[in-house]
Amino acid sequence: MNDTQFREQVREFLKSHLSADLRRAGELMTSVFAEYEATMQWHRILYQQGWVAPDWPQEYGGTGWTLSQRYIFQEECKLANAPALLPMGLQMLGPMLIHYGTAEQKEHYLPRILSGEDVWCQGYSEPGAGSDLASLSTSANADGSDYLINGSKIWTSYAQHSNKIFCLVRTSKEGKPQRGISFILIDMASPGIKVDPIVGLDGRVEQCQVFFDNVRVPAKNLVGEENQGWAVAKYLLEFERGGHNFTIDHKKQIAKLKKQIADECTAQGTPRIDDPVFATKLAAVEVDALALEYTELRIKGALLAGQNPGALSSMTKIMGTELGQKFNELSAEVMGLNIAPYQEHALWPQYQGETVGPDYGLTTMAEYINNRASTIYGGTAEIQRDIIAKHVLGL
Known part of the structure; x- marks a missing residue:
């Protein structure tokens, strides 16, 4: 199966298994986490399909997909607004146990991570x-x-x-x-x-x-x-920092921003889509996002070859989180006063009532607030720069 056929297979699966409620939960994500019940429902669906841990070795429950197929799957899920799965077991602990765990630990814990029995x-x-x-x-x-x-x-x-x-x-x-x-x-x-x-x-x-x-x-x-445990922890952190595809998130943010600028105007009444100043800002972060995508693909290639991400994971952590914050700032600039009303209740997927402002701006302020922490959690940007200075530049 070539990549085009595989992408179509994934799209068909999403069309038949990703319900409107699950899509709504994905749309209303304001951080790396979706609403818990929706997350676990989607986890169970992917587990039944055998697709819940694409990055794991096939002998431990992985899919056996190629690097490009895994990337396509993550991209299609994100753009279809599938709820994000919890990363602590699948993305972090699982790969670490495969490397460091005893036979007994792997036999006991890995199947329970896959099934969602253990969170x-x-x-x-x-x-x-x-x-x-x-x-x-x-x-x-x-x-x-x-x-x-x-x-x-x-x-x-x-x-x-x-x-x-x-x-x-x-x-x-x-x-x-x-x-x-x-x-x-x-x-x-x-x-x-x-x-x-x-x-x-x-x-x-x-x-x-x-x-x-x-x-x-x-x-x-x-x-x-x-x-x-320090060596174990550092190995796990490389998967936490380098295992996240930031540029797939960025593609979703770019699509959302372009929808916003198509309908919103500047304070002077100029449509945002025709504002050259804003267009320049958006183009600059789009270029950076494209450069980051190639770096992330290099990391995936290293993992496929049996290597670990190394200091590249620190580079993607810095670039990915700082670019995400820039997208949040652009979105807040576009939405203007519509981000001001506090509408926490409207961020629950089950909410059916009225909201203030357009639906595409509902999550903007919460995303901006939540994402201020992204350059801190998983290792601050300052610490990541120290790692790069030491292991890449030899300083």
């Missing part, structure tokens, strides 16, 4: 350890065949929906801070775990703080060797 969240950042992750203090002390976990994690995406969490914990205070960190898998139903939701500026809950009070975890849940 994972990520326990990395702490109130005193964000960008300086090596300073984390959540402790794991050996107690027989278990560890006792104490401390807290913050900015834990969708912890309120998750039944599992993968964590970085401190198992030693000797030597360099990085050498005393371990990577462990924890059941969220364990006694001693408390989840406190954090309400965002847009009124939604995507982040939480998770507290651990003498949480008992079997030592067999350790991934990799004790005190060697």
Whole structure:
């Protein structure tokens, strides 16, 4: 099957399986997450089709698609407004377990990630350890065949929906801070775990703080060797930073912007579509988005060859998030005062009432607010530039 035939197959699948409600959930996404129930419904549909983890090796449940087919699939899903799947299990933990996990861990956890039976969240950042992750203090002390976990994690995406969490914990205070960190898998139903939701500026809950009070975890849940979790964490972060196709998001944003400028006018009454100043701004970010697309394809090629993304993932993280913010700013400029009304209730896919302003501007302000964090989460832009300086430029 050539790529043209494959693209048509994907489109036919989306036409028959992506309901109007699911499309609406995708349209109303204001961050990297869609409404949870819609996300899991779409996850189950893709799982039944065998398409839920295209980037995984075929022996572990992947599709066996070529690089271009995987890209086409992601592009068609995004442009069709399919809800985004949760990345913590499929995109981050799964590939890491395939590389570092024991045979028992892979046999147990990978099928449950694929089916959606296990929903994972990520326990990395702490109130005193964000960008300086090596300073984390959540402790794991050996107690027989278990560890006792104490401390807290913050900015834990969708912890309120998750039944599992993968964590970085401190198992030693000797030597360099990085050498005393371990990577462990924890059941969220364990006694001693408390989840406190954090309400965002847009009124939604995507982040939480998770507290651990003498949480008992079997030592067999350790991934990799004790005190060697830093290497595991860095490997996982390369998939978090480099596994996201930012330019597919950008294509969707470009299409949305062009719809907005076709109907909106400047303060002087000039149609935005005829405004040369705005057209120049849009063209500049479109060119940057195209350049980023080729970089992302190089990363996909490296993964296909059995390599890891390396420092290129830091480059795409910087470019992708900063370009996304530029698109948000252009959208806010186009929509003007229509972004001002607070309409959090209208962002739920089930809402059927009236809204203020055109439908294509409904998510603009929430997207702008949410995306200010994109240059912070997953490693700040400053940290990514340090990685590039060290590993690419040799500084």
